[in-house]
Amino acid sequence: MNLYEERLNRIRAAVELEPVDQIPTVSGSIAFSCTAAGTLMKDYLDDMELNCTTNLKAADMIGNLDALQAALYTCEQLPPIWLSEVRRAGRELPDHELWQVAEKELIHQSDYDEILKNGFAPWYNNYLTERLHYDFQTAMGPFVSYMPTALQRAAEAGYPVINGGAWCSPFEMICGGRSLTAFLVDDLLEIPDKVEQVFDVIHRFNMERYEDSLKNGHKPIGIWVGGWRETPETLSPAMFERFSWKYMREIIELLISYDVIPILHLDACWNLGLHYFRDLPAKKCIMALDGKTDIFKAKEIVGDRMCIMGDVPAEMLAFGTADNVYQYVEERVKRVGPTGYIVCSGCDIPYNAKLENVQAMYKAAKKSAVR
Numbered sequence: 044m045n046l047y048e049e050r051l052n053r054i055r056a057a058v059e060l061e062p063v064d065q066i067p068t069v070s071g072s073i074a075f076s077c078t079a080a081g082t083l084m085k086d087y088l089d090d091m092e093l094n095c096t097t098n099l100k101a102a103d104m105i106g107n108l109d110a111l112q113a114a115l116y117t118c119e120q121l122p123p124i125w126l127s128e129v130r131r132a133g134r135e136l137p138d139h140e141l142w143q144v145a146e147k148e149l150i151h152q153s154d155y156d157e158i159l160k161n162g163f164a165p166w167y168n169n170y171l172t173e174r175l176h177y178d179f180q181t182a183m184g185p186f187v188s189y190m191p192t193a194l195q196r197a198a199e200a201g202y203p204v205i206n207g208g209a210w211c212s213p214f215e216m217i218c219g220g221r222s223l224t225a226f227l228v229d230d231l232l233e234i235p236d237k238v239e240q241v242f243d244v245i246h247r248f249n250m251e252r253y254e255d256s257l258k259n260g261h262k263p264i265g266i267w268v269g270g271w272r273e274t275p276e277t278l279s280p281a282m283f284e285r286f287s288w289k290y291m292r293e294i295i296e297l298l299i300s301y302d303v304i305p306i307l308h309l310d311a312c313w314n315l316g317l318h319y320f321r322d323l324p325a326k327k328c329i330m331a332l333d334g335k336t337d338i339f340k341a342k343e344i345v346g347d348r349m350c351i352m353g354d355v356p357a358e359m360l361a362f363g364t365a366d367n368v369y370q371y372v373e374e375r376v377k378r379v380g381p382t383g384y385i386v387c388s389g390c391d392i393p394y395n396a397k398l399e400n401v402q403a404m405y406k407a408a409k410k411s412a413v414r
């Protein structure tokens with residue numbers, strides 16, 4: 044068995060709640076790769092070969108890793124997901140700065156009528172072109188073209204890449220382009236029936252293209268299923284079930300049907316909704332937490348049904364000490380692991396993280412004995 048297979052088997056064992064020889068570790072490093080490797084952000088985003096080289100170099104510098112969430116990254120994938128403008132280094136921002144989502148109200152209630160009348164696809168294509176000035180081939184062409192090479196380079200370096208994209212419910216898409224306040228107050232409260240009809244149209248469009256990619260494209264190890272704003276802390280139970288969960292669940296079940304691991308990327312606090320995930324097929328998903336959800340409560344509620352990943356907070360990696368991080372991970376290994384647990388940062392490793400703190404996170408995982 045080569046190193047790649049050994050590491051991938053360790054990840055799969057954790058997902059299946061099977062015993063592991065050591066706690067698996069996954070890197071959430073994209074922007075931080077530039078910090079660790081000393082690559083200018085503009086160059087990282089402009090040159091896909093350098094991008095991949097930077098990610099692999101950072102992985103080696105971090106050490107003690109079993110898998111990556113990304114061997115290649117571009118912020119150009121964000122506008123089609125968030126329906127918002129993205130500012131990036133070397134264009135709207137200085138060459139060294141992190142990309143920014145410039146959210147503002149670009150979608151209006153009149154757009155709902157157009158979607159219901161003519162379908163989502165024509166509206167979506169026109170929106171990207173006319174309002175976001177976004178051309179998919181120009182923006183994503185270099186990334187898509189280099190991705191097979193990036194995956195091959197990662198595999199040759201011994202790193203499985205477990206995340207093959209980010210899929211989300213209509214909530215996340217419309218909320219980004221509509222803006223949070225307008226969407227929650229003017230739409231969900233004032234015209235909920237129309238919003239649901241629009242969501243159903245968007246969801247059918249998404250599910251068709253998602254399934255087509257699984258049938259006809261490269262089948263990834265896993266896919267992020269995002270939950271960034273549609274949380275049970277933001278929405279009432281009835282609203283969560285109506286506007287979020289039913290769509291998320293169908294996406295998750297589609298991935299499971301194709302033997303792709305749903306990586307439930309749950310940013311923010313999901314304490315009030317953890318019980319929903321008990322309804323999913325057992326031993327198929329990774330619940331990835333960012334430090335806002337109580338990971339010990341998650342272990343109690345769903346730990347017998349799915350693997351939990353995370354949840355070292357961004358602020359600790361940026362402003363804490365290596366000892367803080369080490370002790371934090373040790374406690375999680377003892378109380379959440381050793382089975383069904385993967386050590387990772389909460390969401391992505393922040394751009395301003397300290398290398399010694401990131402190294403301590405994974406060192407603690409590998410030094411912790413599996414009983």
